[in-house]
Amino acid sequence: MDTTATFWLPSSASTIANEVDGLFMFLVWMSTFFFVLIVAGTILFITKWRRKKGDVGRLDTGPAHNSWLEATWIVVPTLLVLVIFFWGFRTYMKMAVVPGNAMEVKVTGQKWFWSFTYPEGTATVNELVVPVDTPVKLLMSSQDVIHSFFVPSFRVKKDVLPNRYSVTWFEATQVGEYHLFCAEYCGTKHSEMIGTVRVLSDSDYKAWEEEAMFSGEGMSMAEYGERLYTSKACVTCHSVDGSPGNGPTWQGIWGHNQPMTDGSSVTVDENYVRESILNPKAKIVAGYQPVMPTYQGLLSDKEIDALVAYIKEVGGGGE
Amino acid sequence: MAVNNSATTTVQDAPRSALAVPASRDSKGLPHPNYLSDGGKGLWSWLTTVDHKRIGIMYLIVVMAMFFVGGIYALLIRAEHFAPGGQLMNADQYNQAFTMHGAIMTFLFIIPSIPAILGNFVLPLQIGAKDVAFPRLNLASWYVYMFGAAFAVYSLVTNAADTGWTFYTPYSTETGTAVISMTLGAFILGFSSIFTGINFIVTVHKLRAPGMTWFKMPLMVWALYATAIIQVLATPILGITLLLLILERVFGVGIFDPSMGGDPVLYQHFFWFYSHPAVYIMILPGMGIISDLIATFSHRKIFGYKFVAFSSLAIALVSFIVWGHHMFTSGQSEFAVMLFSFITFMVGIPSAIKVFNWTTTLYKGSISFSVPMLYALSFLFKFTIGGLTGIFLGALSVDIHLHDTYFIVAHFHYVMVGGTVMAFVGGLHYWWPKMFGRMYNRTAATIAWAFVFVGFNVTFFTQFILGSQGMPRRYWTFPEEFTRLHGFSSWGAMIMGVGFGLMAITLAWAAFRGRVVGSNPWGALTLEWTHATSPPEPHNFPATPDVAHGPYDYDKVIPRVDEPANAGVGHARPANA
Numbered sequence: 073m074d075t076t077a078t079f080w081l082p083s084s085a086s087t088i089a090n091e092v093d094g095l096f097m098f099l100v101w102m103s104t105f106f107f108v109l110i111v112a113g114t115i116l117f118i119t120k121w122r123r124k125k126g127d128v129g130r131l132d133t134g135p136a137h138n139s140w141l142e143a144t145w146i147v148v149p150t151l152l153v154l155v156i157f158f159w160g161f162r163t164y165m166k167m168a169v170v171p172g173n174a175m176e177v178k179v180t181g182q183k184w185f186w187s188f189t190y191p192e193g194t195a196t197v198n199e200l201v202v203p204v205d206t207p208v209k210l211l212m213s214s215q216d217v218i219h220s221f222f223v224p225s226f227r228v229k230k231d232v233l234p235n236r237y238s239v240t241w242f243e244a245t246q247v248g249e250y251h252l253f254c255a256e257y258c259g260t261k262h263s264e265m266i267g268t269v270r271v272l273s274d275s276d277y278k279a280w281e282e283e284a285m286f287s288g289e290g291m292s293m294a295e296y297g298e299r300l301y302t303s304k305a306c307v308t309c310h311s312v313d314g315s316p317g318n319g320p321t322w323q324g325i326w327g328h329n330q331p332m333t334d335g336s337s338v339t340v341d342e343n344y345v346r347e348s349i350l351n352p353k354a355k356i357v358a359g360y361q362p363v364m365p366t367y368q369g370l371l372s373d374k375e376i377d378a379l380v381a382y383i384k385e386v387g388g389g390g391e
Numbered sequence: 392m393a394v395n396n397s398a399t400t401t402v403q404d405a406p407r408s409a410l411a412v413p414a415s416r417d418s419k420g421l422p423h424p425n426y427l428s429d430g431g432k433g434l435w436s437w438l439t440t441v442d443h444k445r446i447g448i449m450y451l452i453v454v455m456a457m458f459f460v461g462g463i464y465a466l467l468i469r470a471e472h473f474a475p476g477g478q479l480m481n482a483d484q485y486n487q488a489f490t491m492h493g494a495i496m497t498f499l500f501i502i503p504s505i506p507a508i509l510g511n512f513v514l515p516l517q518i519g520a521k522d523v524a525f526p527r528l529n530l531a532s533w534y535v536y537m538f539g540a541a542f543a544v545y546s547l548v549t550n551a552a553d554t555g556w557t558f559y560t561p562y563s564t565e566t567g568t569a570v571i572s573m574t575l576g577a578f579i580l581g582f583s584s585i586f587t588g589i590n591f592i593v594t595v596h597k598l599r600a601p602g603m604t605w606f607k608m609p610l611m612v613w614a615l616y617a618t619a620i621i622q623v624l625a626t627p628i629l630g631i632t633l634l635l636l637i638l639e640r641v642f643g644v645g646i647f648d649p650s651m652g653g654d655p656v657l658y659q660h661f662f663w664f665y666s667h668p669a670v671y672i673m674i675l676p677g678m679g680i681i682s683d684l685i686a687t688f689s690h691r692k693i694f695g696y697k698f699v700a701f702s703s704l705a706i707a708l709v710s711f712i713v714w715g716h717h718m719f720t721s722g723q724s725e726f727a728v729m730l731f732s733f734i735t736f737m738v739g740i741p742s743a744i745k746v747f748n749w750t751t752t753l754y755k756g757s758i759s760f761s762v763p764m765l766y767a768l769s770f771l772f773k774f775t776i777g778g779l780t781g782i783f784l785g786a787l788s789v790d791i792h793l794h795d796t797y798f799i800v801a802h803f804h805y806v807m808v809g810g811t812v813m814a815f816v817g818g819l820h821y822w823w824p825k826m827f828g829r830m831y832n833r834t835a836a837t838i839a840w841a842f843v844f845v846g847f848n849v850t851f852f853t854q855f856i857l858g859s860q861g862m863p864r865r866y867w868t869f870p871e872e873f874t875r876l877h878g879f880s881s882w883g884a885m886i887m888g889v890g891f892g893l894m895a896i897t898l899a900w901a902a903f904r905g906r907v908v909g910s911n912p913w914g915a916l917t918l919e920w921t922h923a924t925s926p927p928e929p930h931n932f933p934a935t936p937d938v939a940h941g942p943y944d945y946d947k948v949i950p951r952v953d954e955p956a957n958a959g960v961g962h963a964r965p966a967n968a
């Protein structure tokens with residue numbers, strides 16, 4: 073199977089991709105044909121019959137209509153589009169019907185990251201890891217506005233809606249890493265709501281699964297927290313070096329009196345951090361929008377503890 | 392004047408079209424009286440005018456101002472995309488920029504462009520009427536437009552909306568930007584559009600000159616008529632949708648927002664139930680202009696007049712039942728998806744018919760490469776690409792991949808800019824001498840055309856490739872691998888910007904300083920050229936025109952070309968040649 077990108081299309085790495093590309097390329101060539109036909113006709117006519125000096129006062133002798141011609145260019149395009157319609161619809165139905173043996177991953181879209189929950193209960197953020205040659209069903213919903221799950225190399229796209237599940241599926245045919253985009257406009261960081269689909273061979277996938285079950289054995293809590301800081305995407309909004317972001321930096325916040333939008337202030341301690349992670353809308357730091365997603369259900373208690381330890385360390389409470 | 396139907400008509404016995412001769416000429420060489428200088432003087436006389444021609448000019452001024460603002464945003468968007476995010480805007484500013492660009496271009500520029508400017512000016516002239524049916528309503532539509540525009544501009548200068556011109560919920564209910572004033576603006580603009588639509592429908596039914604039967608109407612009139620039907624039937628739906636959105640935002644009534652028990656997909660249905668027909672509000676009038684231009688500049692009877700006329704009506708009707716093709720990925724039932732895909736293909740056929748008829752009209756013509764014709768030819772070129780790429784999007788499996796990528800952006804710009812805007816600009820160059828009695832510099836106008844043609848294709852053809860490679864739309868930043876194509880596209884936009892700038896200067900200069908022309912510089916056969924002076928009298932015609940021949944009867948009538956040489960009664964004075 074040819075999986076490299078072409079002039080028109082990105083690499084094709086799912087079972088459905090080649091079918092989509094077949095129709096796409098058919099359309100490219102068909103369009104080229106009609107385009108050349110019309111442009112060549114136009115160029116021929118306008119050069120052959122361009123206005124000459126003696127033309128002024130000449131009466132028009134061309135035809136005003138021709139039923140056969142009209143019939144031809146009604147019937148031929150109609151037949152062609154019927155073929156295209158069926159072709160497109162057939163593949164679409166394959167996209168719509170999920171194979172019974174598919175592995176199910178729960179996808180959550182929220183401003184502005186993706187999270188994935190696997191059958192074994194592990195979770196990843198902004199990275200979907202799947203085994204090759206295995207149908208994967210995605211059960212998707214959004215925590216806030218509409219997003220859209222789009223992997224160009226798989227030719228799949230499906231809107232992800234709040235308060236409702238949408239379903240799509242794919243079967244990757246090629247080991248590798250592929251872009252995952254959000255294709256429905258969702259605000260400030262819509263263009264940064266980008267993830268990766270990592271397709272692994274069966275054995276690599278097994279290994280990854282084990283690694284994902286890893287819960288910080290042999291690491292200090294703060295070290296484990298640092299790992300989670302990136303892997304759970306806190307890094308997209310919070311800095312640890314004082315640089316500004318969507319959320320407050322964690323540098324020097326431990327024990328600090330944070331002013332809130334309602335005028336009160338709160339001392340940053342274990343309980344406050346825990347609450348901020350699980351119920352971020354409870355208290356909003358002054359000068360920030362309530363955009364932090366809840367991590368309820370996405371982080372285990374141990375992971376929260378590790379994050380608290382890490383925040384304590386970088387927040388100046390460690391020493 | 393008798394019409395000779397014999398096929399063997401020779402030049403000697405073929406009747407010649409009439410030639411409108413002005414009663415006299417003023418000191419500048421322009422006909423006296425004419426609507427520009429003799430319909431009352433001063434700003435107030437313009438602001439209170441009920442003359443359809445003056446209202447057309449007032450629309451021209453404000454709508455072009457909006458085109459300018461929308462164009463600046465377009466250039467900013469493209470300048471930002473010379474490289475990944477942060478060239479000159481942050482993400483929020485970028486989101487506001489494409490929203491303002493899209494909203495201004497659709498609601499304030501392209502919807503009113505052809506009907507309100509050119510339609511207002513030429514429709515009564517083309518059917519031999521003194522004015523539209525409801526001149527005061529016509530003036531009111533202009534004021535309503537200004538009122539709506541004020542709300543849009545308010546949003547723009549305060550905290551510009553960042554929702555995209557589609558205002559999708561629930562994002563549009565949540566965002567902190569000035570969404571309400573923008574949607575209220577669009578809501579009000581809808582009334583302006585409805586007023587114009589009603590006016591045109593009644594005018595076409597009631598005010599045609601004696602002898603102007605339906606099939607003697609220029610195709611521009613047919614197209615405006617079909618457009619008016621959509622304007623009147625579809626616009627109220629947008630109105631109510633936007634009103635519901637405002638209700639939800641202001642009073643927290645849960646209609647679309649799921650957190651209040653609403654349904655966000657319902658909003659999309661409502662929105663596209665208007666906005667798909669609306670894309671035909673945008674393109675149909677352009678098709679009308681193209682029919683007129685191709686016939687006139689080929690001196691040919693339009694091939695398949697009735698097919699072209701009825702295909703406009705067919706499009707107008709079928710366009711109401713294809714809205715779901717904008718929502719193939721949003722989770723409709725498979726059955727709905729199938730129907731929408733099928734009907735979408737069917738609505739494409741009438742457009743294809745038109746393209747074939749236009750091309751065939753060129754056959755055995757006498758083709759002039761005047762500037763309006765250059766635009767008509769570039770319309771054929773670009774609209775064909777726009778139409779063919781529409782087939783990609785109707786094909787379900789392929790649309791899933793292309794939806795919400797730059798392929799869509801390229802497709803609708805090929806249709807709306809390559810189609811409508813080219814037709815509009817071609818129409819401007821065609822009727823400019825009629826509007827102002829003066830001609831622009833042909834060389835400058837041709838150079839501007841060339842810049843626009845090249846720039847446009849560089850900008851937007853590139854975006855087809857970007858899109859099919861997977862680049863999503865409405866992205867402030869993008870992965871490194873798209874930089875080359877984005878940069879290329881941006882250079883095209885700059886070239887196009889230069890072209891539009893040069894065009895604006897050329898036309899503006901001509902309106903005041905151009906050389907004075909006669910009543911029919913193109914040798915056209917429609918009434919505004921054969922029976923009205925350039926510019927026309929305040930009441931259009933000295934006497935009710937007698938409709939001796941059809942709009943494109945170049946096989947029966949020899950058009951009289953009226954250049955300055957024989958413009959008027961002996962003392963024609965070509966000013967500023």
Ligand code: HEM
Nearest residue numbers: 465466468489493496501555556807808812864865866884
């Ligand atoms: C002249 C008439 C034009 C019309 C009616 C028009 C209309 C639109 C519309 C409706 C959108 C979609 C905005 C959205 O997604 O919310 C759009 C996007 C865009 N337009 Fe135009 N446009 C016009 C001209 C131009 C020109 C001349 C340029 C190039 C210089 C341009 C560049 C763009 C770009 C780059 C986008 C993409 C914004 C995004 O990232 O989503 N447009 N335009």
Ligand SMILES: [Cu+2]
Nearest residue numbers: 254256258262
């Ligand atoms: Cu998004």
Ligand SMILES: [Cu+2]
Nearest residue numbers: 667713714717
């Ligand atoms: Cu549509």
